[in-house]
Amino acid sequence: MKKDNFPLKKQPVQKRSVFMVDAIKQAAIRILKEQGLAGFNTNSVAELAGVSVGSLYQYFASKETLIAEIKRDHFDELRQLFKQASESLTSEKLEGVVVKFVDASVDAHRLDPELHRILSDELGNFEVVENDQSKDSLKNAIEATLYRYKAQLRDDLDIPSAAHLSYYLVEKTVHDTVINSKSPENTDKVIDELKIMLTSYLCKRGVNAEVK
Amino acid sequence: MKKDNFPLKKQPVQKRSVFMVDAIKQAAIRILKEQGLAGFNTNSVAELAGVSVGSLYQYFASKETLIAEIKRDHFDELRQLFKQASESLTSEKLEGVVVKFVDASVDAHRLDPELHRILSDELGNFEVVENDQSKDSLKNAIEATLYRYKAQLRDDLDIPSAAHLSYYLVEKTVHDTVINSKSPENTDKVIDELKIMLTSYLCKRGVNAEVK
């Protein structure tokens, strides 16, 4: 649906340039968050960044490239968080795994909820070419983890479907809960319920009680 | 986040007008689905509708108003489906209720998946003033239903949180599953798992087996 986007037109080697690229990205993010895709245009971005349009185009081949960069950056951060959560998994009980994954998801969505909203929804099918393992890799990671903890799973569980479902359940519920959250306590409550739901769905016995 | 949108500039009272308004909406929907928000502009809509731009502006105060109308219409339809599902609930078992709700959601998302995708994602925070029962009303209906079937629920269940969670679980999972569905069978499988998940989360005992 969308086209080209090579990472960067020109690598910013000098400090001044690094600073500029960053200023441009920050401005772009701010406009995206405050005005949505509709209010996003290269002139405003450059102005807000305190930079000339020309400079913007020195580092970003097009408006699309700039957006793609931002999207990639954001999802790279998310992926990072999950990777860390994943690596910190010791041979514990499945319940603990669930908790860690959900918490990682919450943390990820709290990085910048409004930006995340725009990037996943408004720009949901704006394709970023690159190393786009993000979504799939996460789903795959979940599937792999489920296989690893197979012994603790309900016997009749169809693991691929369960992975798919768990992924959407967590991703979407956390996403909307964090974004539309009215109060932090409320969010916490829903997140806790989410953990219970997942656990009761996946685990052999209703060992839900210990989750919290 | 967005501005004006009074329901209708002028109520189309004459038959011909009703026809025009409809033609415009149909054309708008088609363009939205085929070209996304990016390809959507009042001139094309009018042309596709076989109507002059002037006429479009006779019935829709602005581009935004037209989109708002479409969004409202679509979500009204969805709500309608749920209302029917809700009303057809007889004093059955909770499992049956869950199945009915999920199926209603699937039906709703199958009304026009691509349109739904654009309206909920691309135009996700495009606000429609509306008699806003839609989202909340659905969540409220779920909550009310849960209270009605309290006896069959897990004792320690926090009903408001459960309603919220159930709503997001169903809405988002079904949405993404229907929209990104690769094969119908696959979709069915995931939907079945969804029912099991919900049931195992809500119900006193793991009576999941009977769900299908």
Place this chain on the structure above:
Amino acid sequence: MKKDNFPLKKQPVQKRSVFMVDAIKQAAIRILKEQGLAGFNTNSVAELAGVSVGSLYQYFASKETLIAEIKRDHFDELRQLFKQASESLTSEKLEGVVVKFVDASVDAHRLDPELHRILSDELGNFEVVENDQSKDSLKNAIEATLYRYKAQLRDDLDIPSAAHLSYYLVEKTVHDTVINSKSPENTDKVIDELKIMLTSYLCKRGVNAEVK
């Protein structure tokens, strides 16, 4: 080297439109003549035409299309002049034919010398798709005419080469002479010499004397 150019985006049916298209073309021609291709831009053209840019684009798909239109119009006029000269040829002597062709060329280049200069030189390889018989057809017409008057030609004349050469001789000499002419008398003198040159080159005997 250049791309698309469909005649007109939209046929100007109403009088107002015809007027507009014409005003735009006139303005475009004036700018082309006064500022050359370098100073030619759609905003200026529209402004000079007393019309909005939008209107310009309503009738001309692009800057290029507008230029192509003008080029086509101009060369159509030229072709017309030659056609008339061609048709007025009675079975006279070759000298008379030469005179008529050269005069037609002079008239053609006098239609709008500066415009002609820009269209043939600066925009020389800006390709106009359409019925581009202009150049070739003229050369072919000359060749055909030479065959018709073969009896009066020098015996050893290679007609295709002679046609090619005559074409360039007349076209280029007249072109430059008219455009760079310092005084009308001077131009006339050169044109007369040109007729003599052509005649003495083509004709069996040096009957050049009668040319004037």
Place this chain on the structure above:
Amino acid sequence: MKKDNFPLKKQPVQKRSVFMVDAIKQAAIRILKEQGLAGFNTNSVAELAGVSVGSLYQYFASKETLIAEIKRDHFDELRQLFKQASESLTSEKLEGVVVKFVDASVDAHRLDPELHRILSDELGNFEVVENDQSKDSLKNAIEATLYRYKAQLRDDLDIPSAAHLSYYLVEKTVHDTVINSKSPENTDKVIDELKIMLTSYLCKRGVNAEVK
């Protein structure tokens, strides 16, 4: 029609500078030939020359100055060729003179036909201030030569007009023939005819046969 262009902002006295100026000119010529005036911009030129834009502006006051330099250089070369041809004229017959001049013209146009095309056509009225002997000097040289060979000329020949005409005839015909030449043989044929034409126009008797 165009503005400023002082010969050189600064005389490149040091060896390295001479080298730079040359590199820039070569790059400019290459771009002009490969991409035409449209693709010509100082940034690309500098890059292709392996030099910074800043340096380009150290030696050329503006884009126009650079083009002017190139144009002057090219026409200086042409003039040189003619000067040599002119000087090599011994007291021969007029026919030989004609042949030498035409051949010199052909050689001149073959120096760099594509560059020549752009400089004379696309940049035809791009004015170079120059010590302008170029065009006129050539025409004057022809006129002088004709006076020198007056005895062999047709009695009724108006020498100034004949010089003017001969100049255009040769210049334009050769130019177009060399540039649009489809095959070398074809070009040679036309060039031969050109010599015949000129000779039969200028000389007392139709001694065309000996030309080749």
Place this chain on the structure above:
DNA sequence: AATGAATGAGCTTTCATTCAT
């Protein structure tokens, strides 16, 4: 009421030129 030609602000992008390093 309906039409659709006309408008022009606004957006993306380019490129000649400058100037801090």
Place this chain on the structure above:
DNA sequence: TATGAATGAAAGCTCATTCAT
């Protein structure tokens, strides 16, 4: 002097909206 990052005016084109017919 050389560099090349930065500038910003300017150009091509679109499209929401108006208004004369």
